[in-house]
Amino acid sequence: MSNGCMETILNRRSILHFKEDEIPEDVLNQVLGAGLRAPSPGGSLTTGYRGIQAFSIIVVRDRQRRAALNKMLCDGKKECIEQAPVSLVFCVDLHRVNRWAELQGGVPHFKGVGVLWVALRGTYAAAQNSVIAAYSLGLGAQYVQEIVWQPYETLQFFKLPKRVLPVAMLVMGYPAEQPPLAPSLPFEAVVHEETYRSMDDKELIESFGEKEKYFREWVESLPPDSRHRQAMDAKGVKNLAQFVSLMTYTESFYRWRDDVVRSNLAMSELE
Numbered sequence: 581m582s583n584g585c586m587e588t589i590l591n592r593r594s595i596l597h598f599k600e601d602e603i604p605e606d607v608l609n610q611v612l613g614a615g616l617r618a619p620s621p622g623g624s625l626t627t628g629y630r631g632i633q634a635f636s637i638i639v640v641r642d643r644q645r646r647a648a649l650n651k652m653l654c655d656g657k658k659e660c661i662e663q664a665p666v667s668l669v670f671c672v673d674l675h676r677v678n679r680w681a682e683l684q685g686g687v688p689h690f691k692g693v694g695v696l697w698v699a700l701r702g703t704y705a706a707a708q709n710s711v712i713a714a715y716s717l718g719l720g721a722q723y724v725q726e727i728v729w730q731p732y733e734t735l736q737f738f739k740l741p742k743r744v745l746p747v748a749m750l751v752m753g754y755p756a757e758q759p760p761l762a763p764s765l766p767f768e769a770v771v772h773e774e775t776y777r778s779m780d781d782k783e784l785i786e787s788f789g790e791k792e793k794y795f796r797e798w799v800e801s802l803p804p805d806s807r808h809r810q811a812m813d814a815k816g817v818k819n820l821a822q823f824v825s826l827m828t829y830t831e832s833f834y835r836w837r838d839d840v841v842r843s844n845l846a847m848s849e850l851e
């Protein structure tokens with residue numbers, strides 16, 4: 581049995597190319613409203629306090645600011661940030677809840693990694709609610725990872741107070757393309773009954789089969805002198821696992837990103 585919501589979820593795909601058409605205000609408000617209606621940790625059904633909602637969403641529409649954002653985050657290389665009429669930046673926001681507690685005679689002690697964990701979970705639930713709402717309204721979107729790897733400037737760019745930190749960014753607009761659906765891991769690899777079941781080696785390798793096939797098709801489509809192909813040849817990369825572990829998640833990747841996250845948390849006084 582299918583329904584509209586399932587169809588939206590199953591047909592969603594990340595969009596890189598957008599039409600220039602603006603998103604009408606009422607449509608964007610529905611997308612944002614869907615974010616606000618996401619489940620939120622902190623509070624419970626039984627205590628009379630339903631969800632801490634420790635997040636804020638910054639809407640970036642201004643063309644020049646989108647261009648500046650692209651430059652700041654991606655050296656101007658991510659065209660979709662400028663092409664899509666709207667960027668939504670989802671921030672964990674412990675500033676608001678701390679001020680509120682203080683103003684109301686509570687204790688403004690919402691900080692530390694544990695509380696950040698609470699806020700982070702709710703923020704991503706909100707972002708993904710907005711994504712699904714957007715697709716159901718004919719829009720497309722793409723997450724932009726760079727928002728979490730370039731902390732210093734973003735704090736100023738968005739005039740963020742302490743304890744507010746961007747953790748997710750979406751570019752959004754009307755799609756100018758319909759890319760193929762991404763291959764998913766099979767059920768057996770991801771879904772476990774009651775307790776975790778480790779796959780045997782053969783099964784584990786096979787579970788990545790669809791992703792491997794997609795990757796190989798991509799490699800075959802590359803011209804011989806392409807940057808990716810040359811880098812892969814130089815490292816002797818033969819399959820997707822090697823590509824991911826040797827070329828993307830490299831040791832310097834970990835070191836640099838660990839450092840960024842730590843200093844980011846320190847600067848935002850969130851640790």
Ligand SMILES: Cc1cc2nc3c(=O)[nH]c(=O)nc-3n(C[C@H](O)[C@H](O)[C@H](O)COP(=O)(O)O)c2cc1C
Binds near residue numbers: 722
């Ligand atoms: C938190 C998050 C950050 C992401 N960041 C990027 C990104 O910076 N660039 C990109 O091309 N895709 C990004 N993606 C999208 C993934 O590449 C995409 O979801 C994946 O390839 C599967 O494709 P699909 O979304 O079309 O199903 C991100 C996805 C998530 C959930």
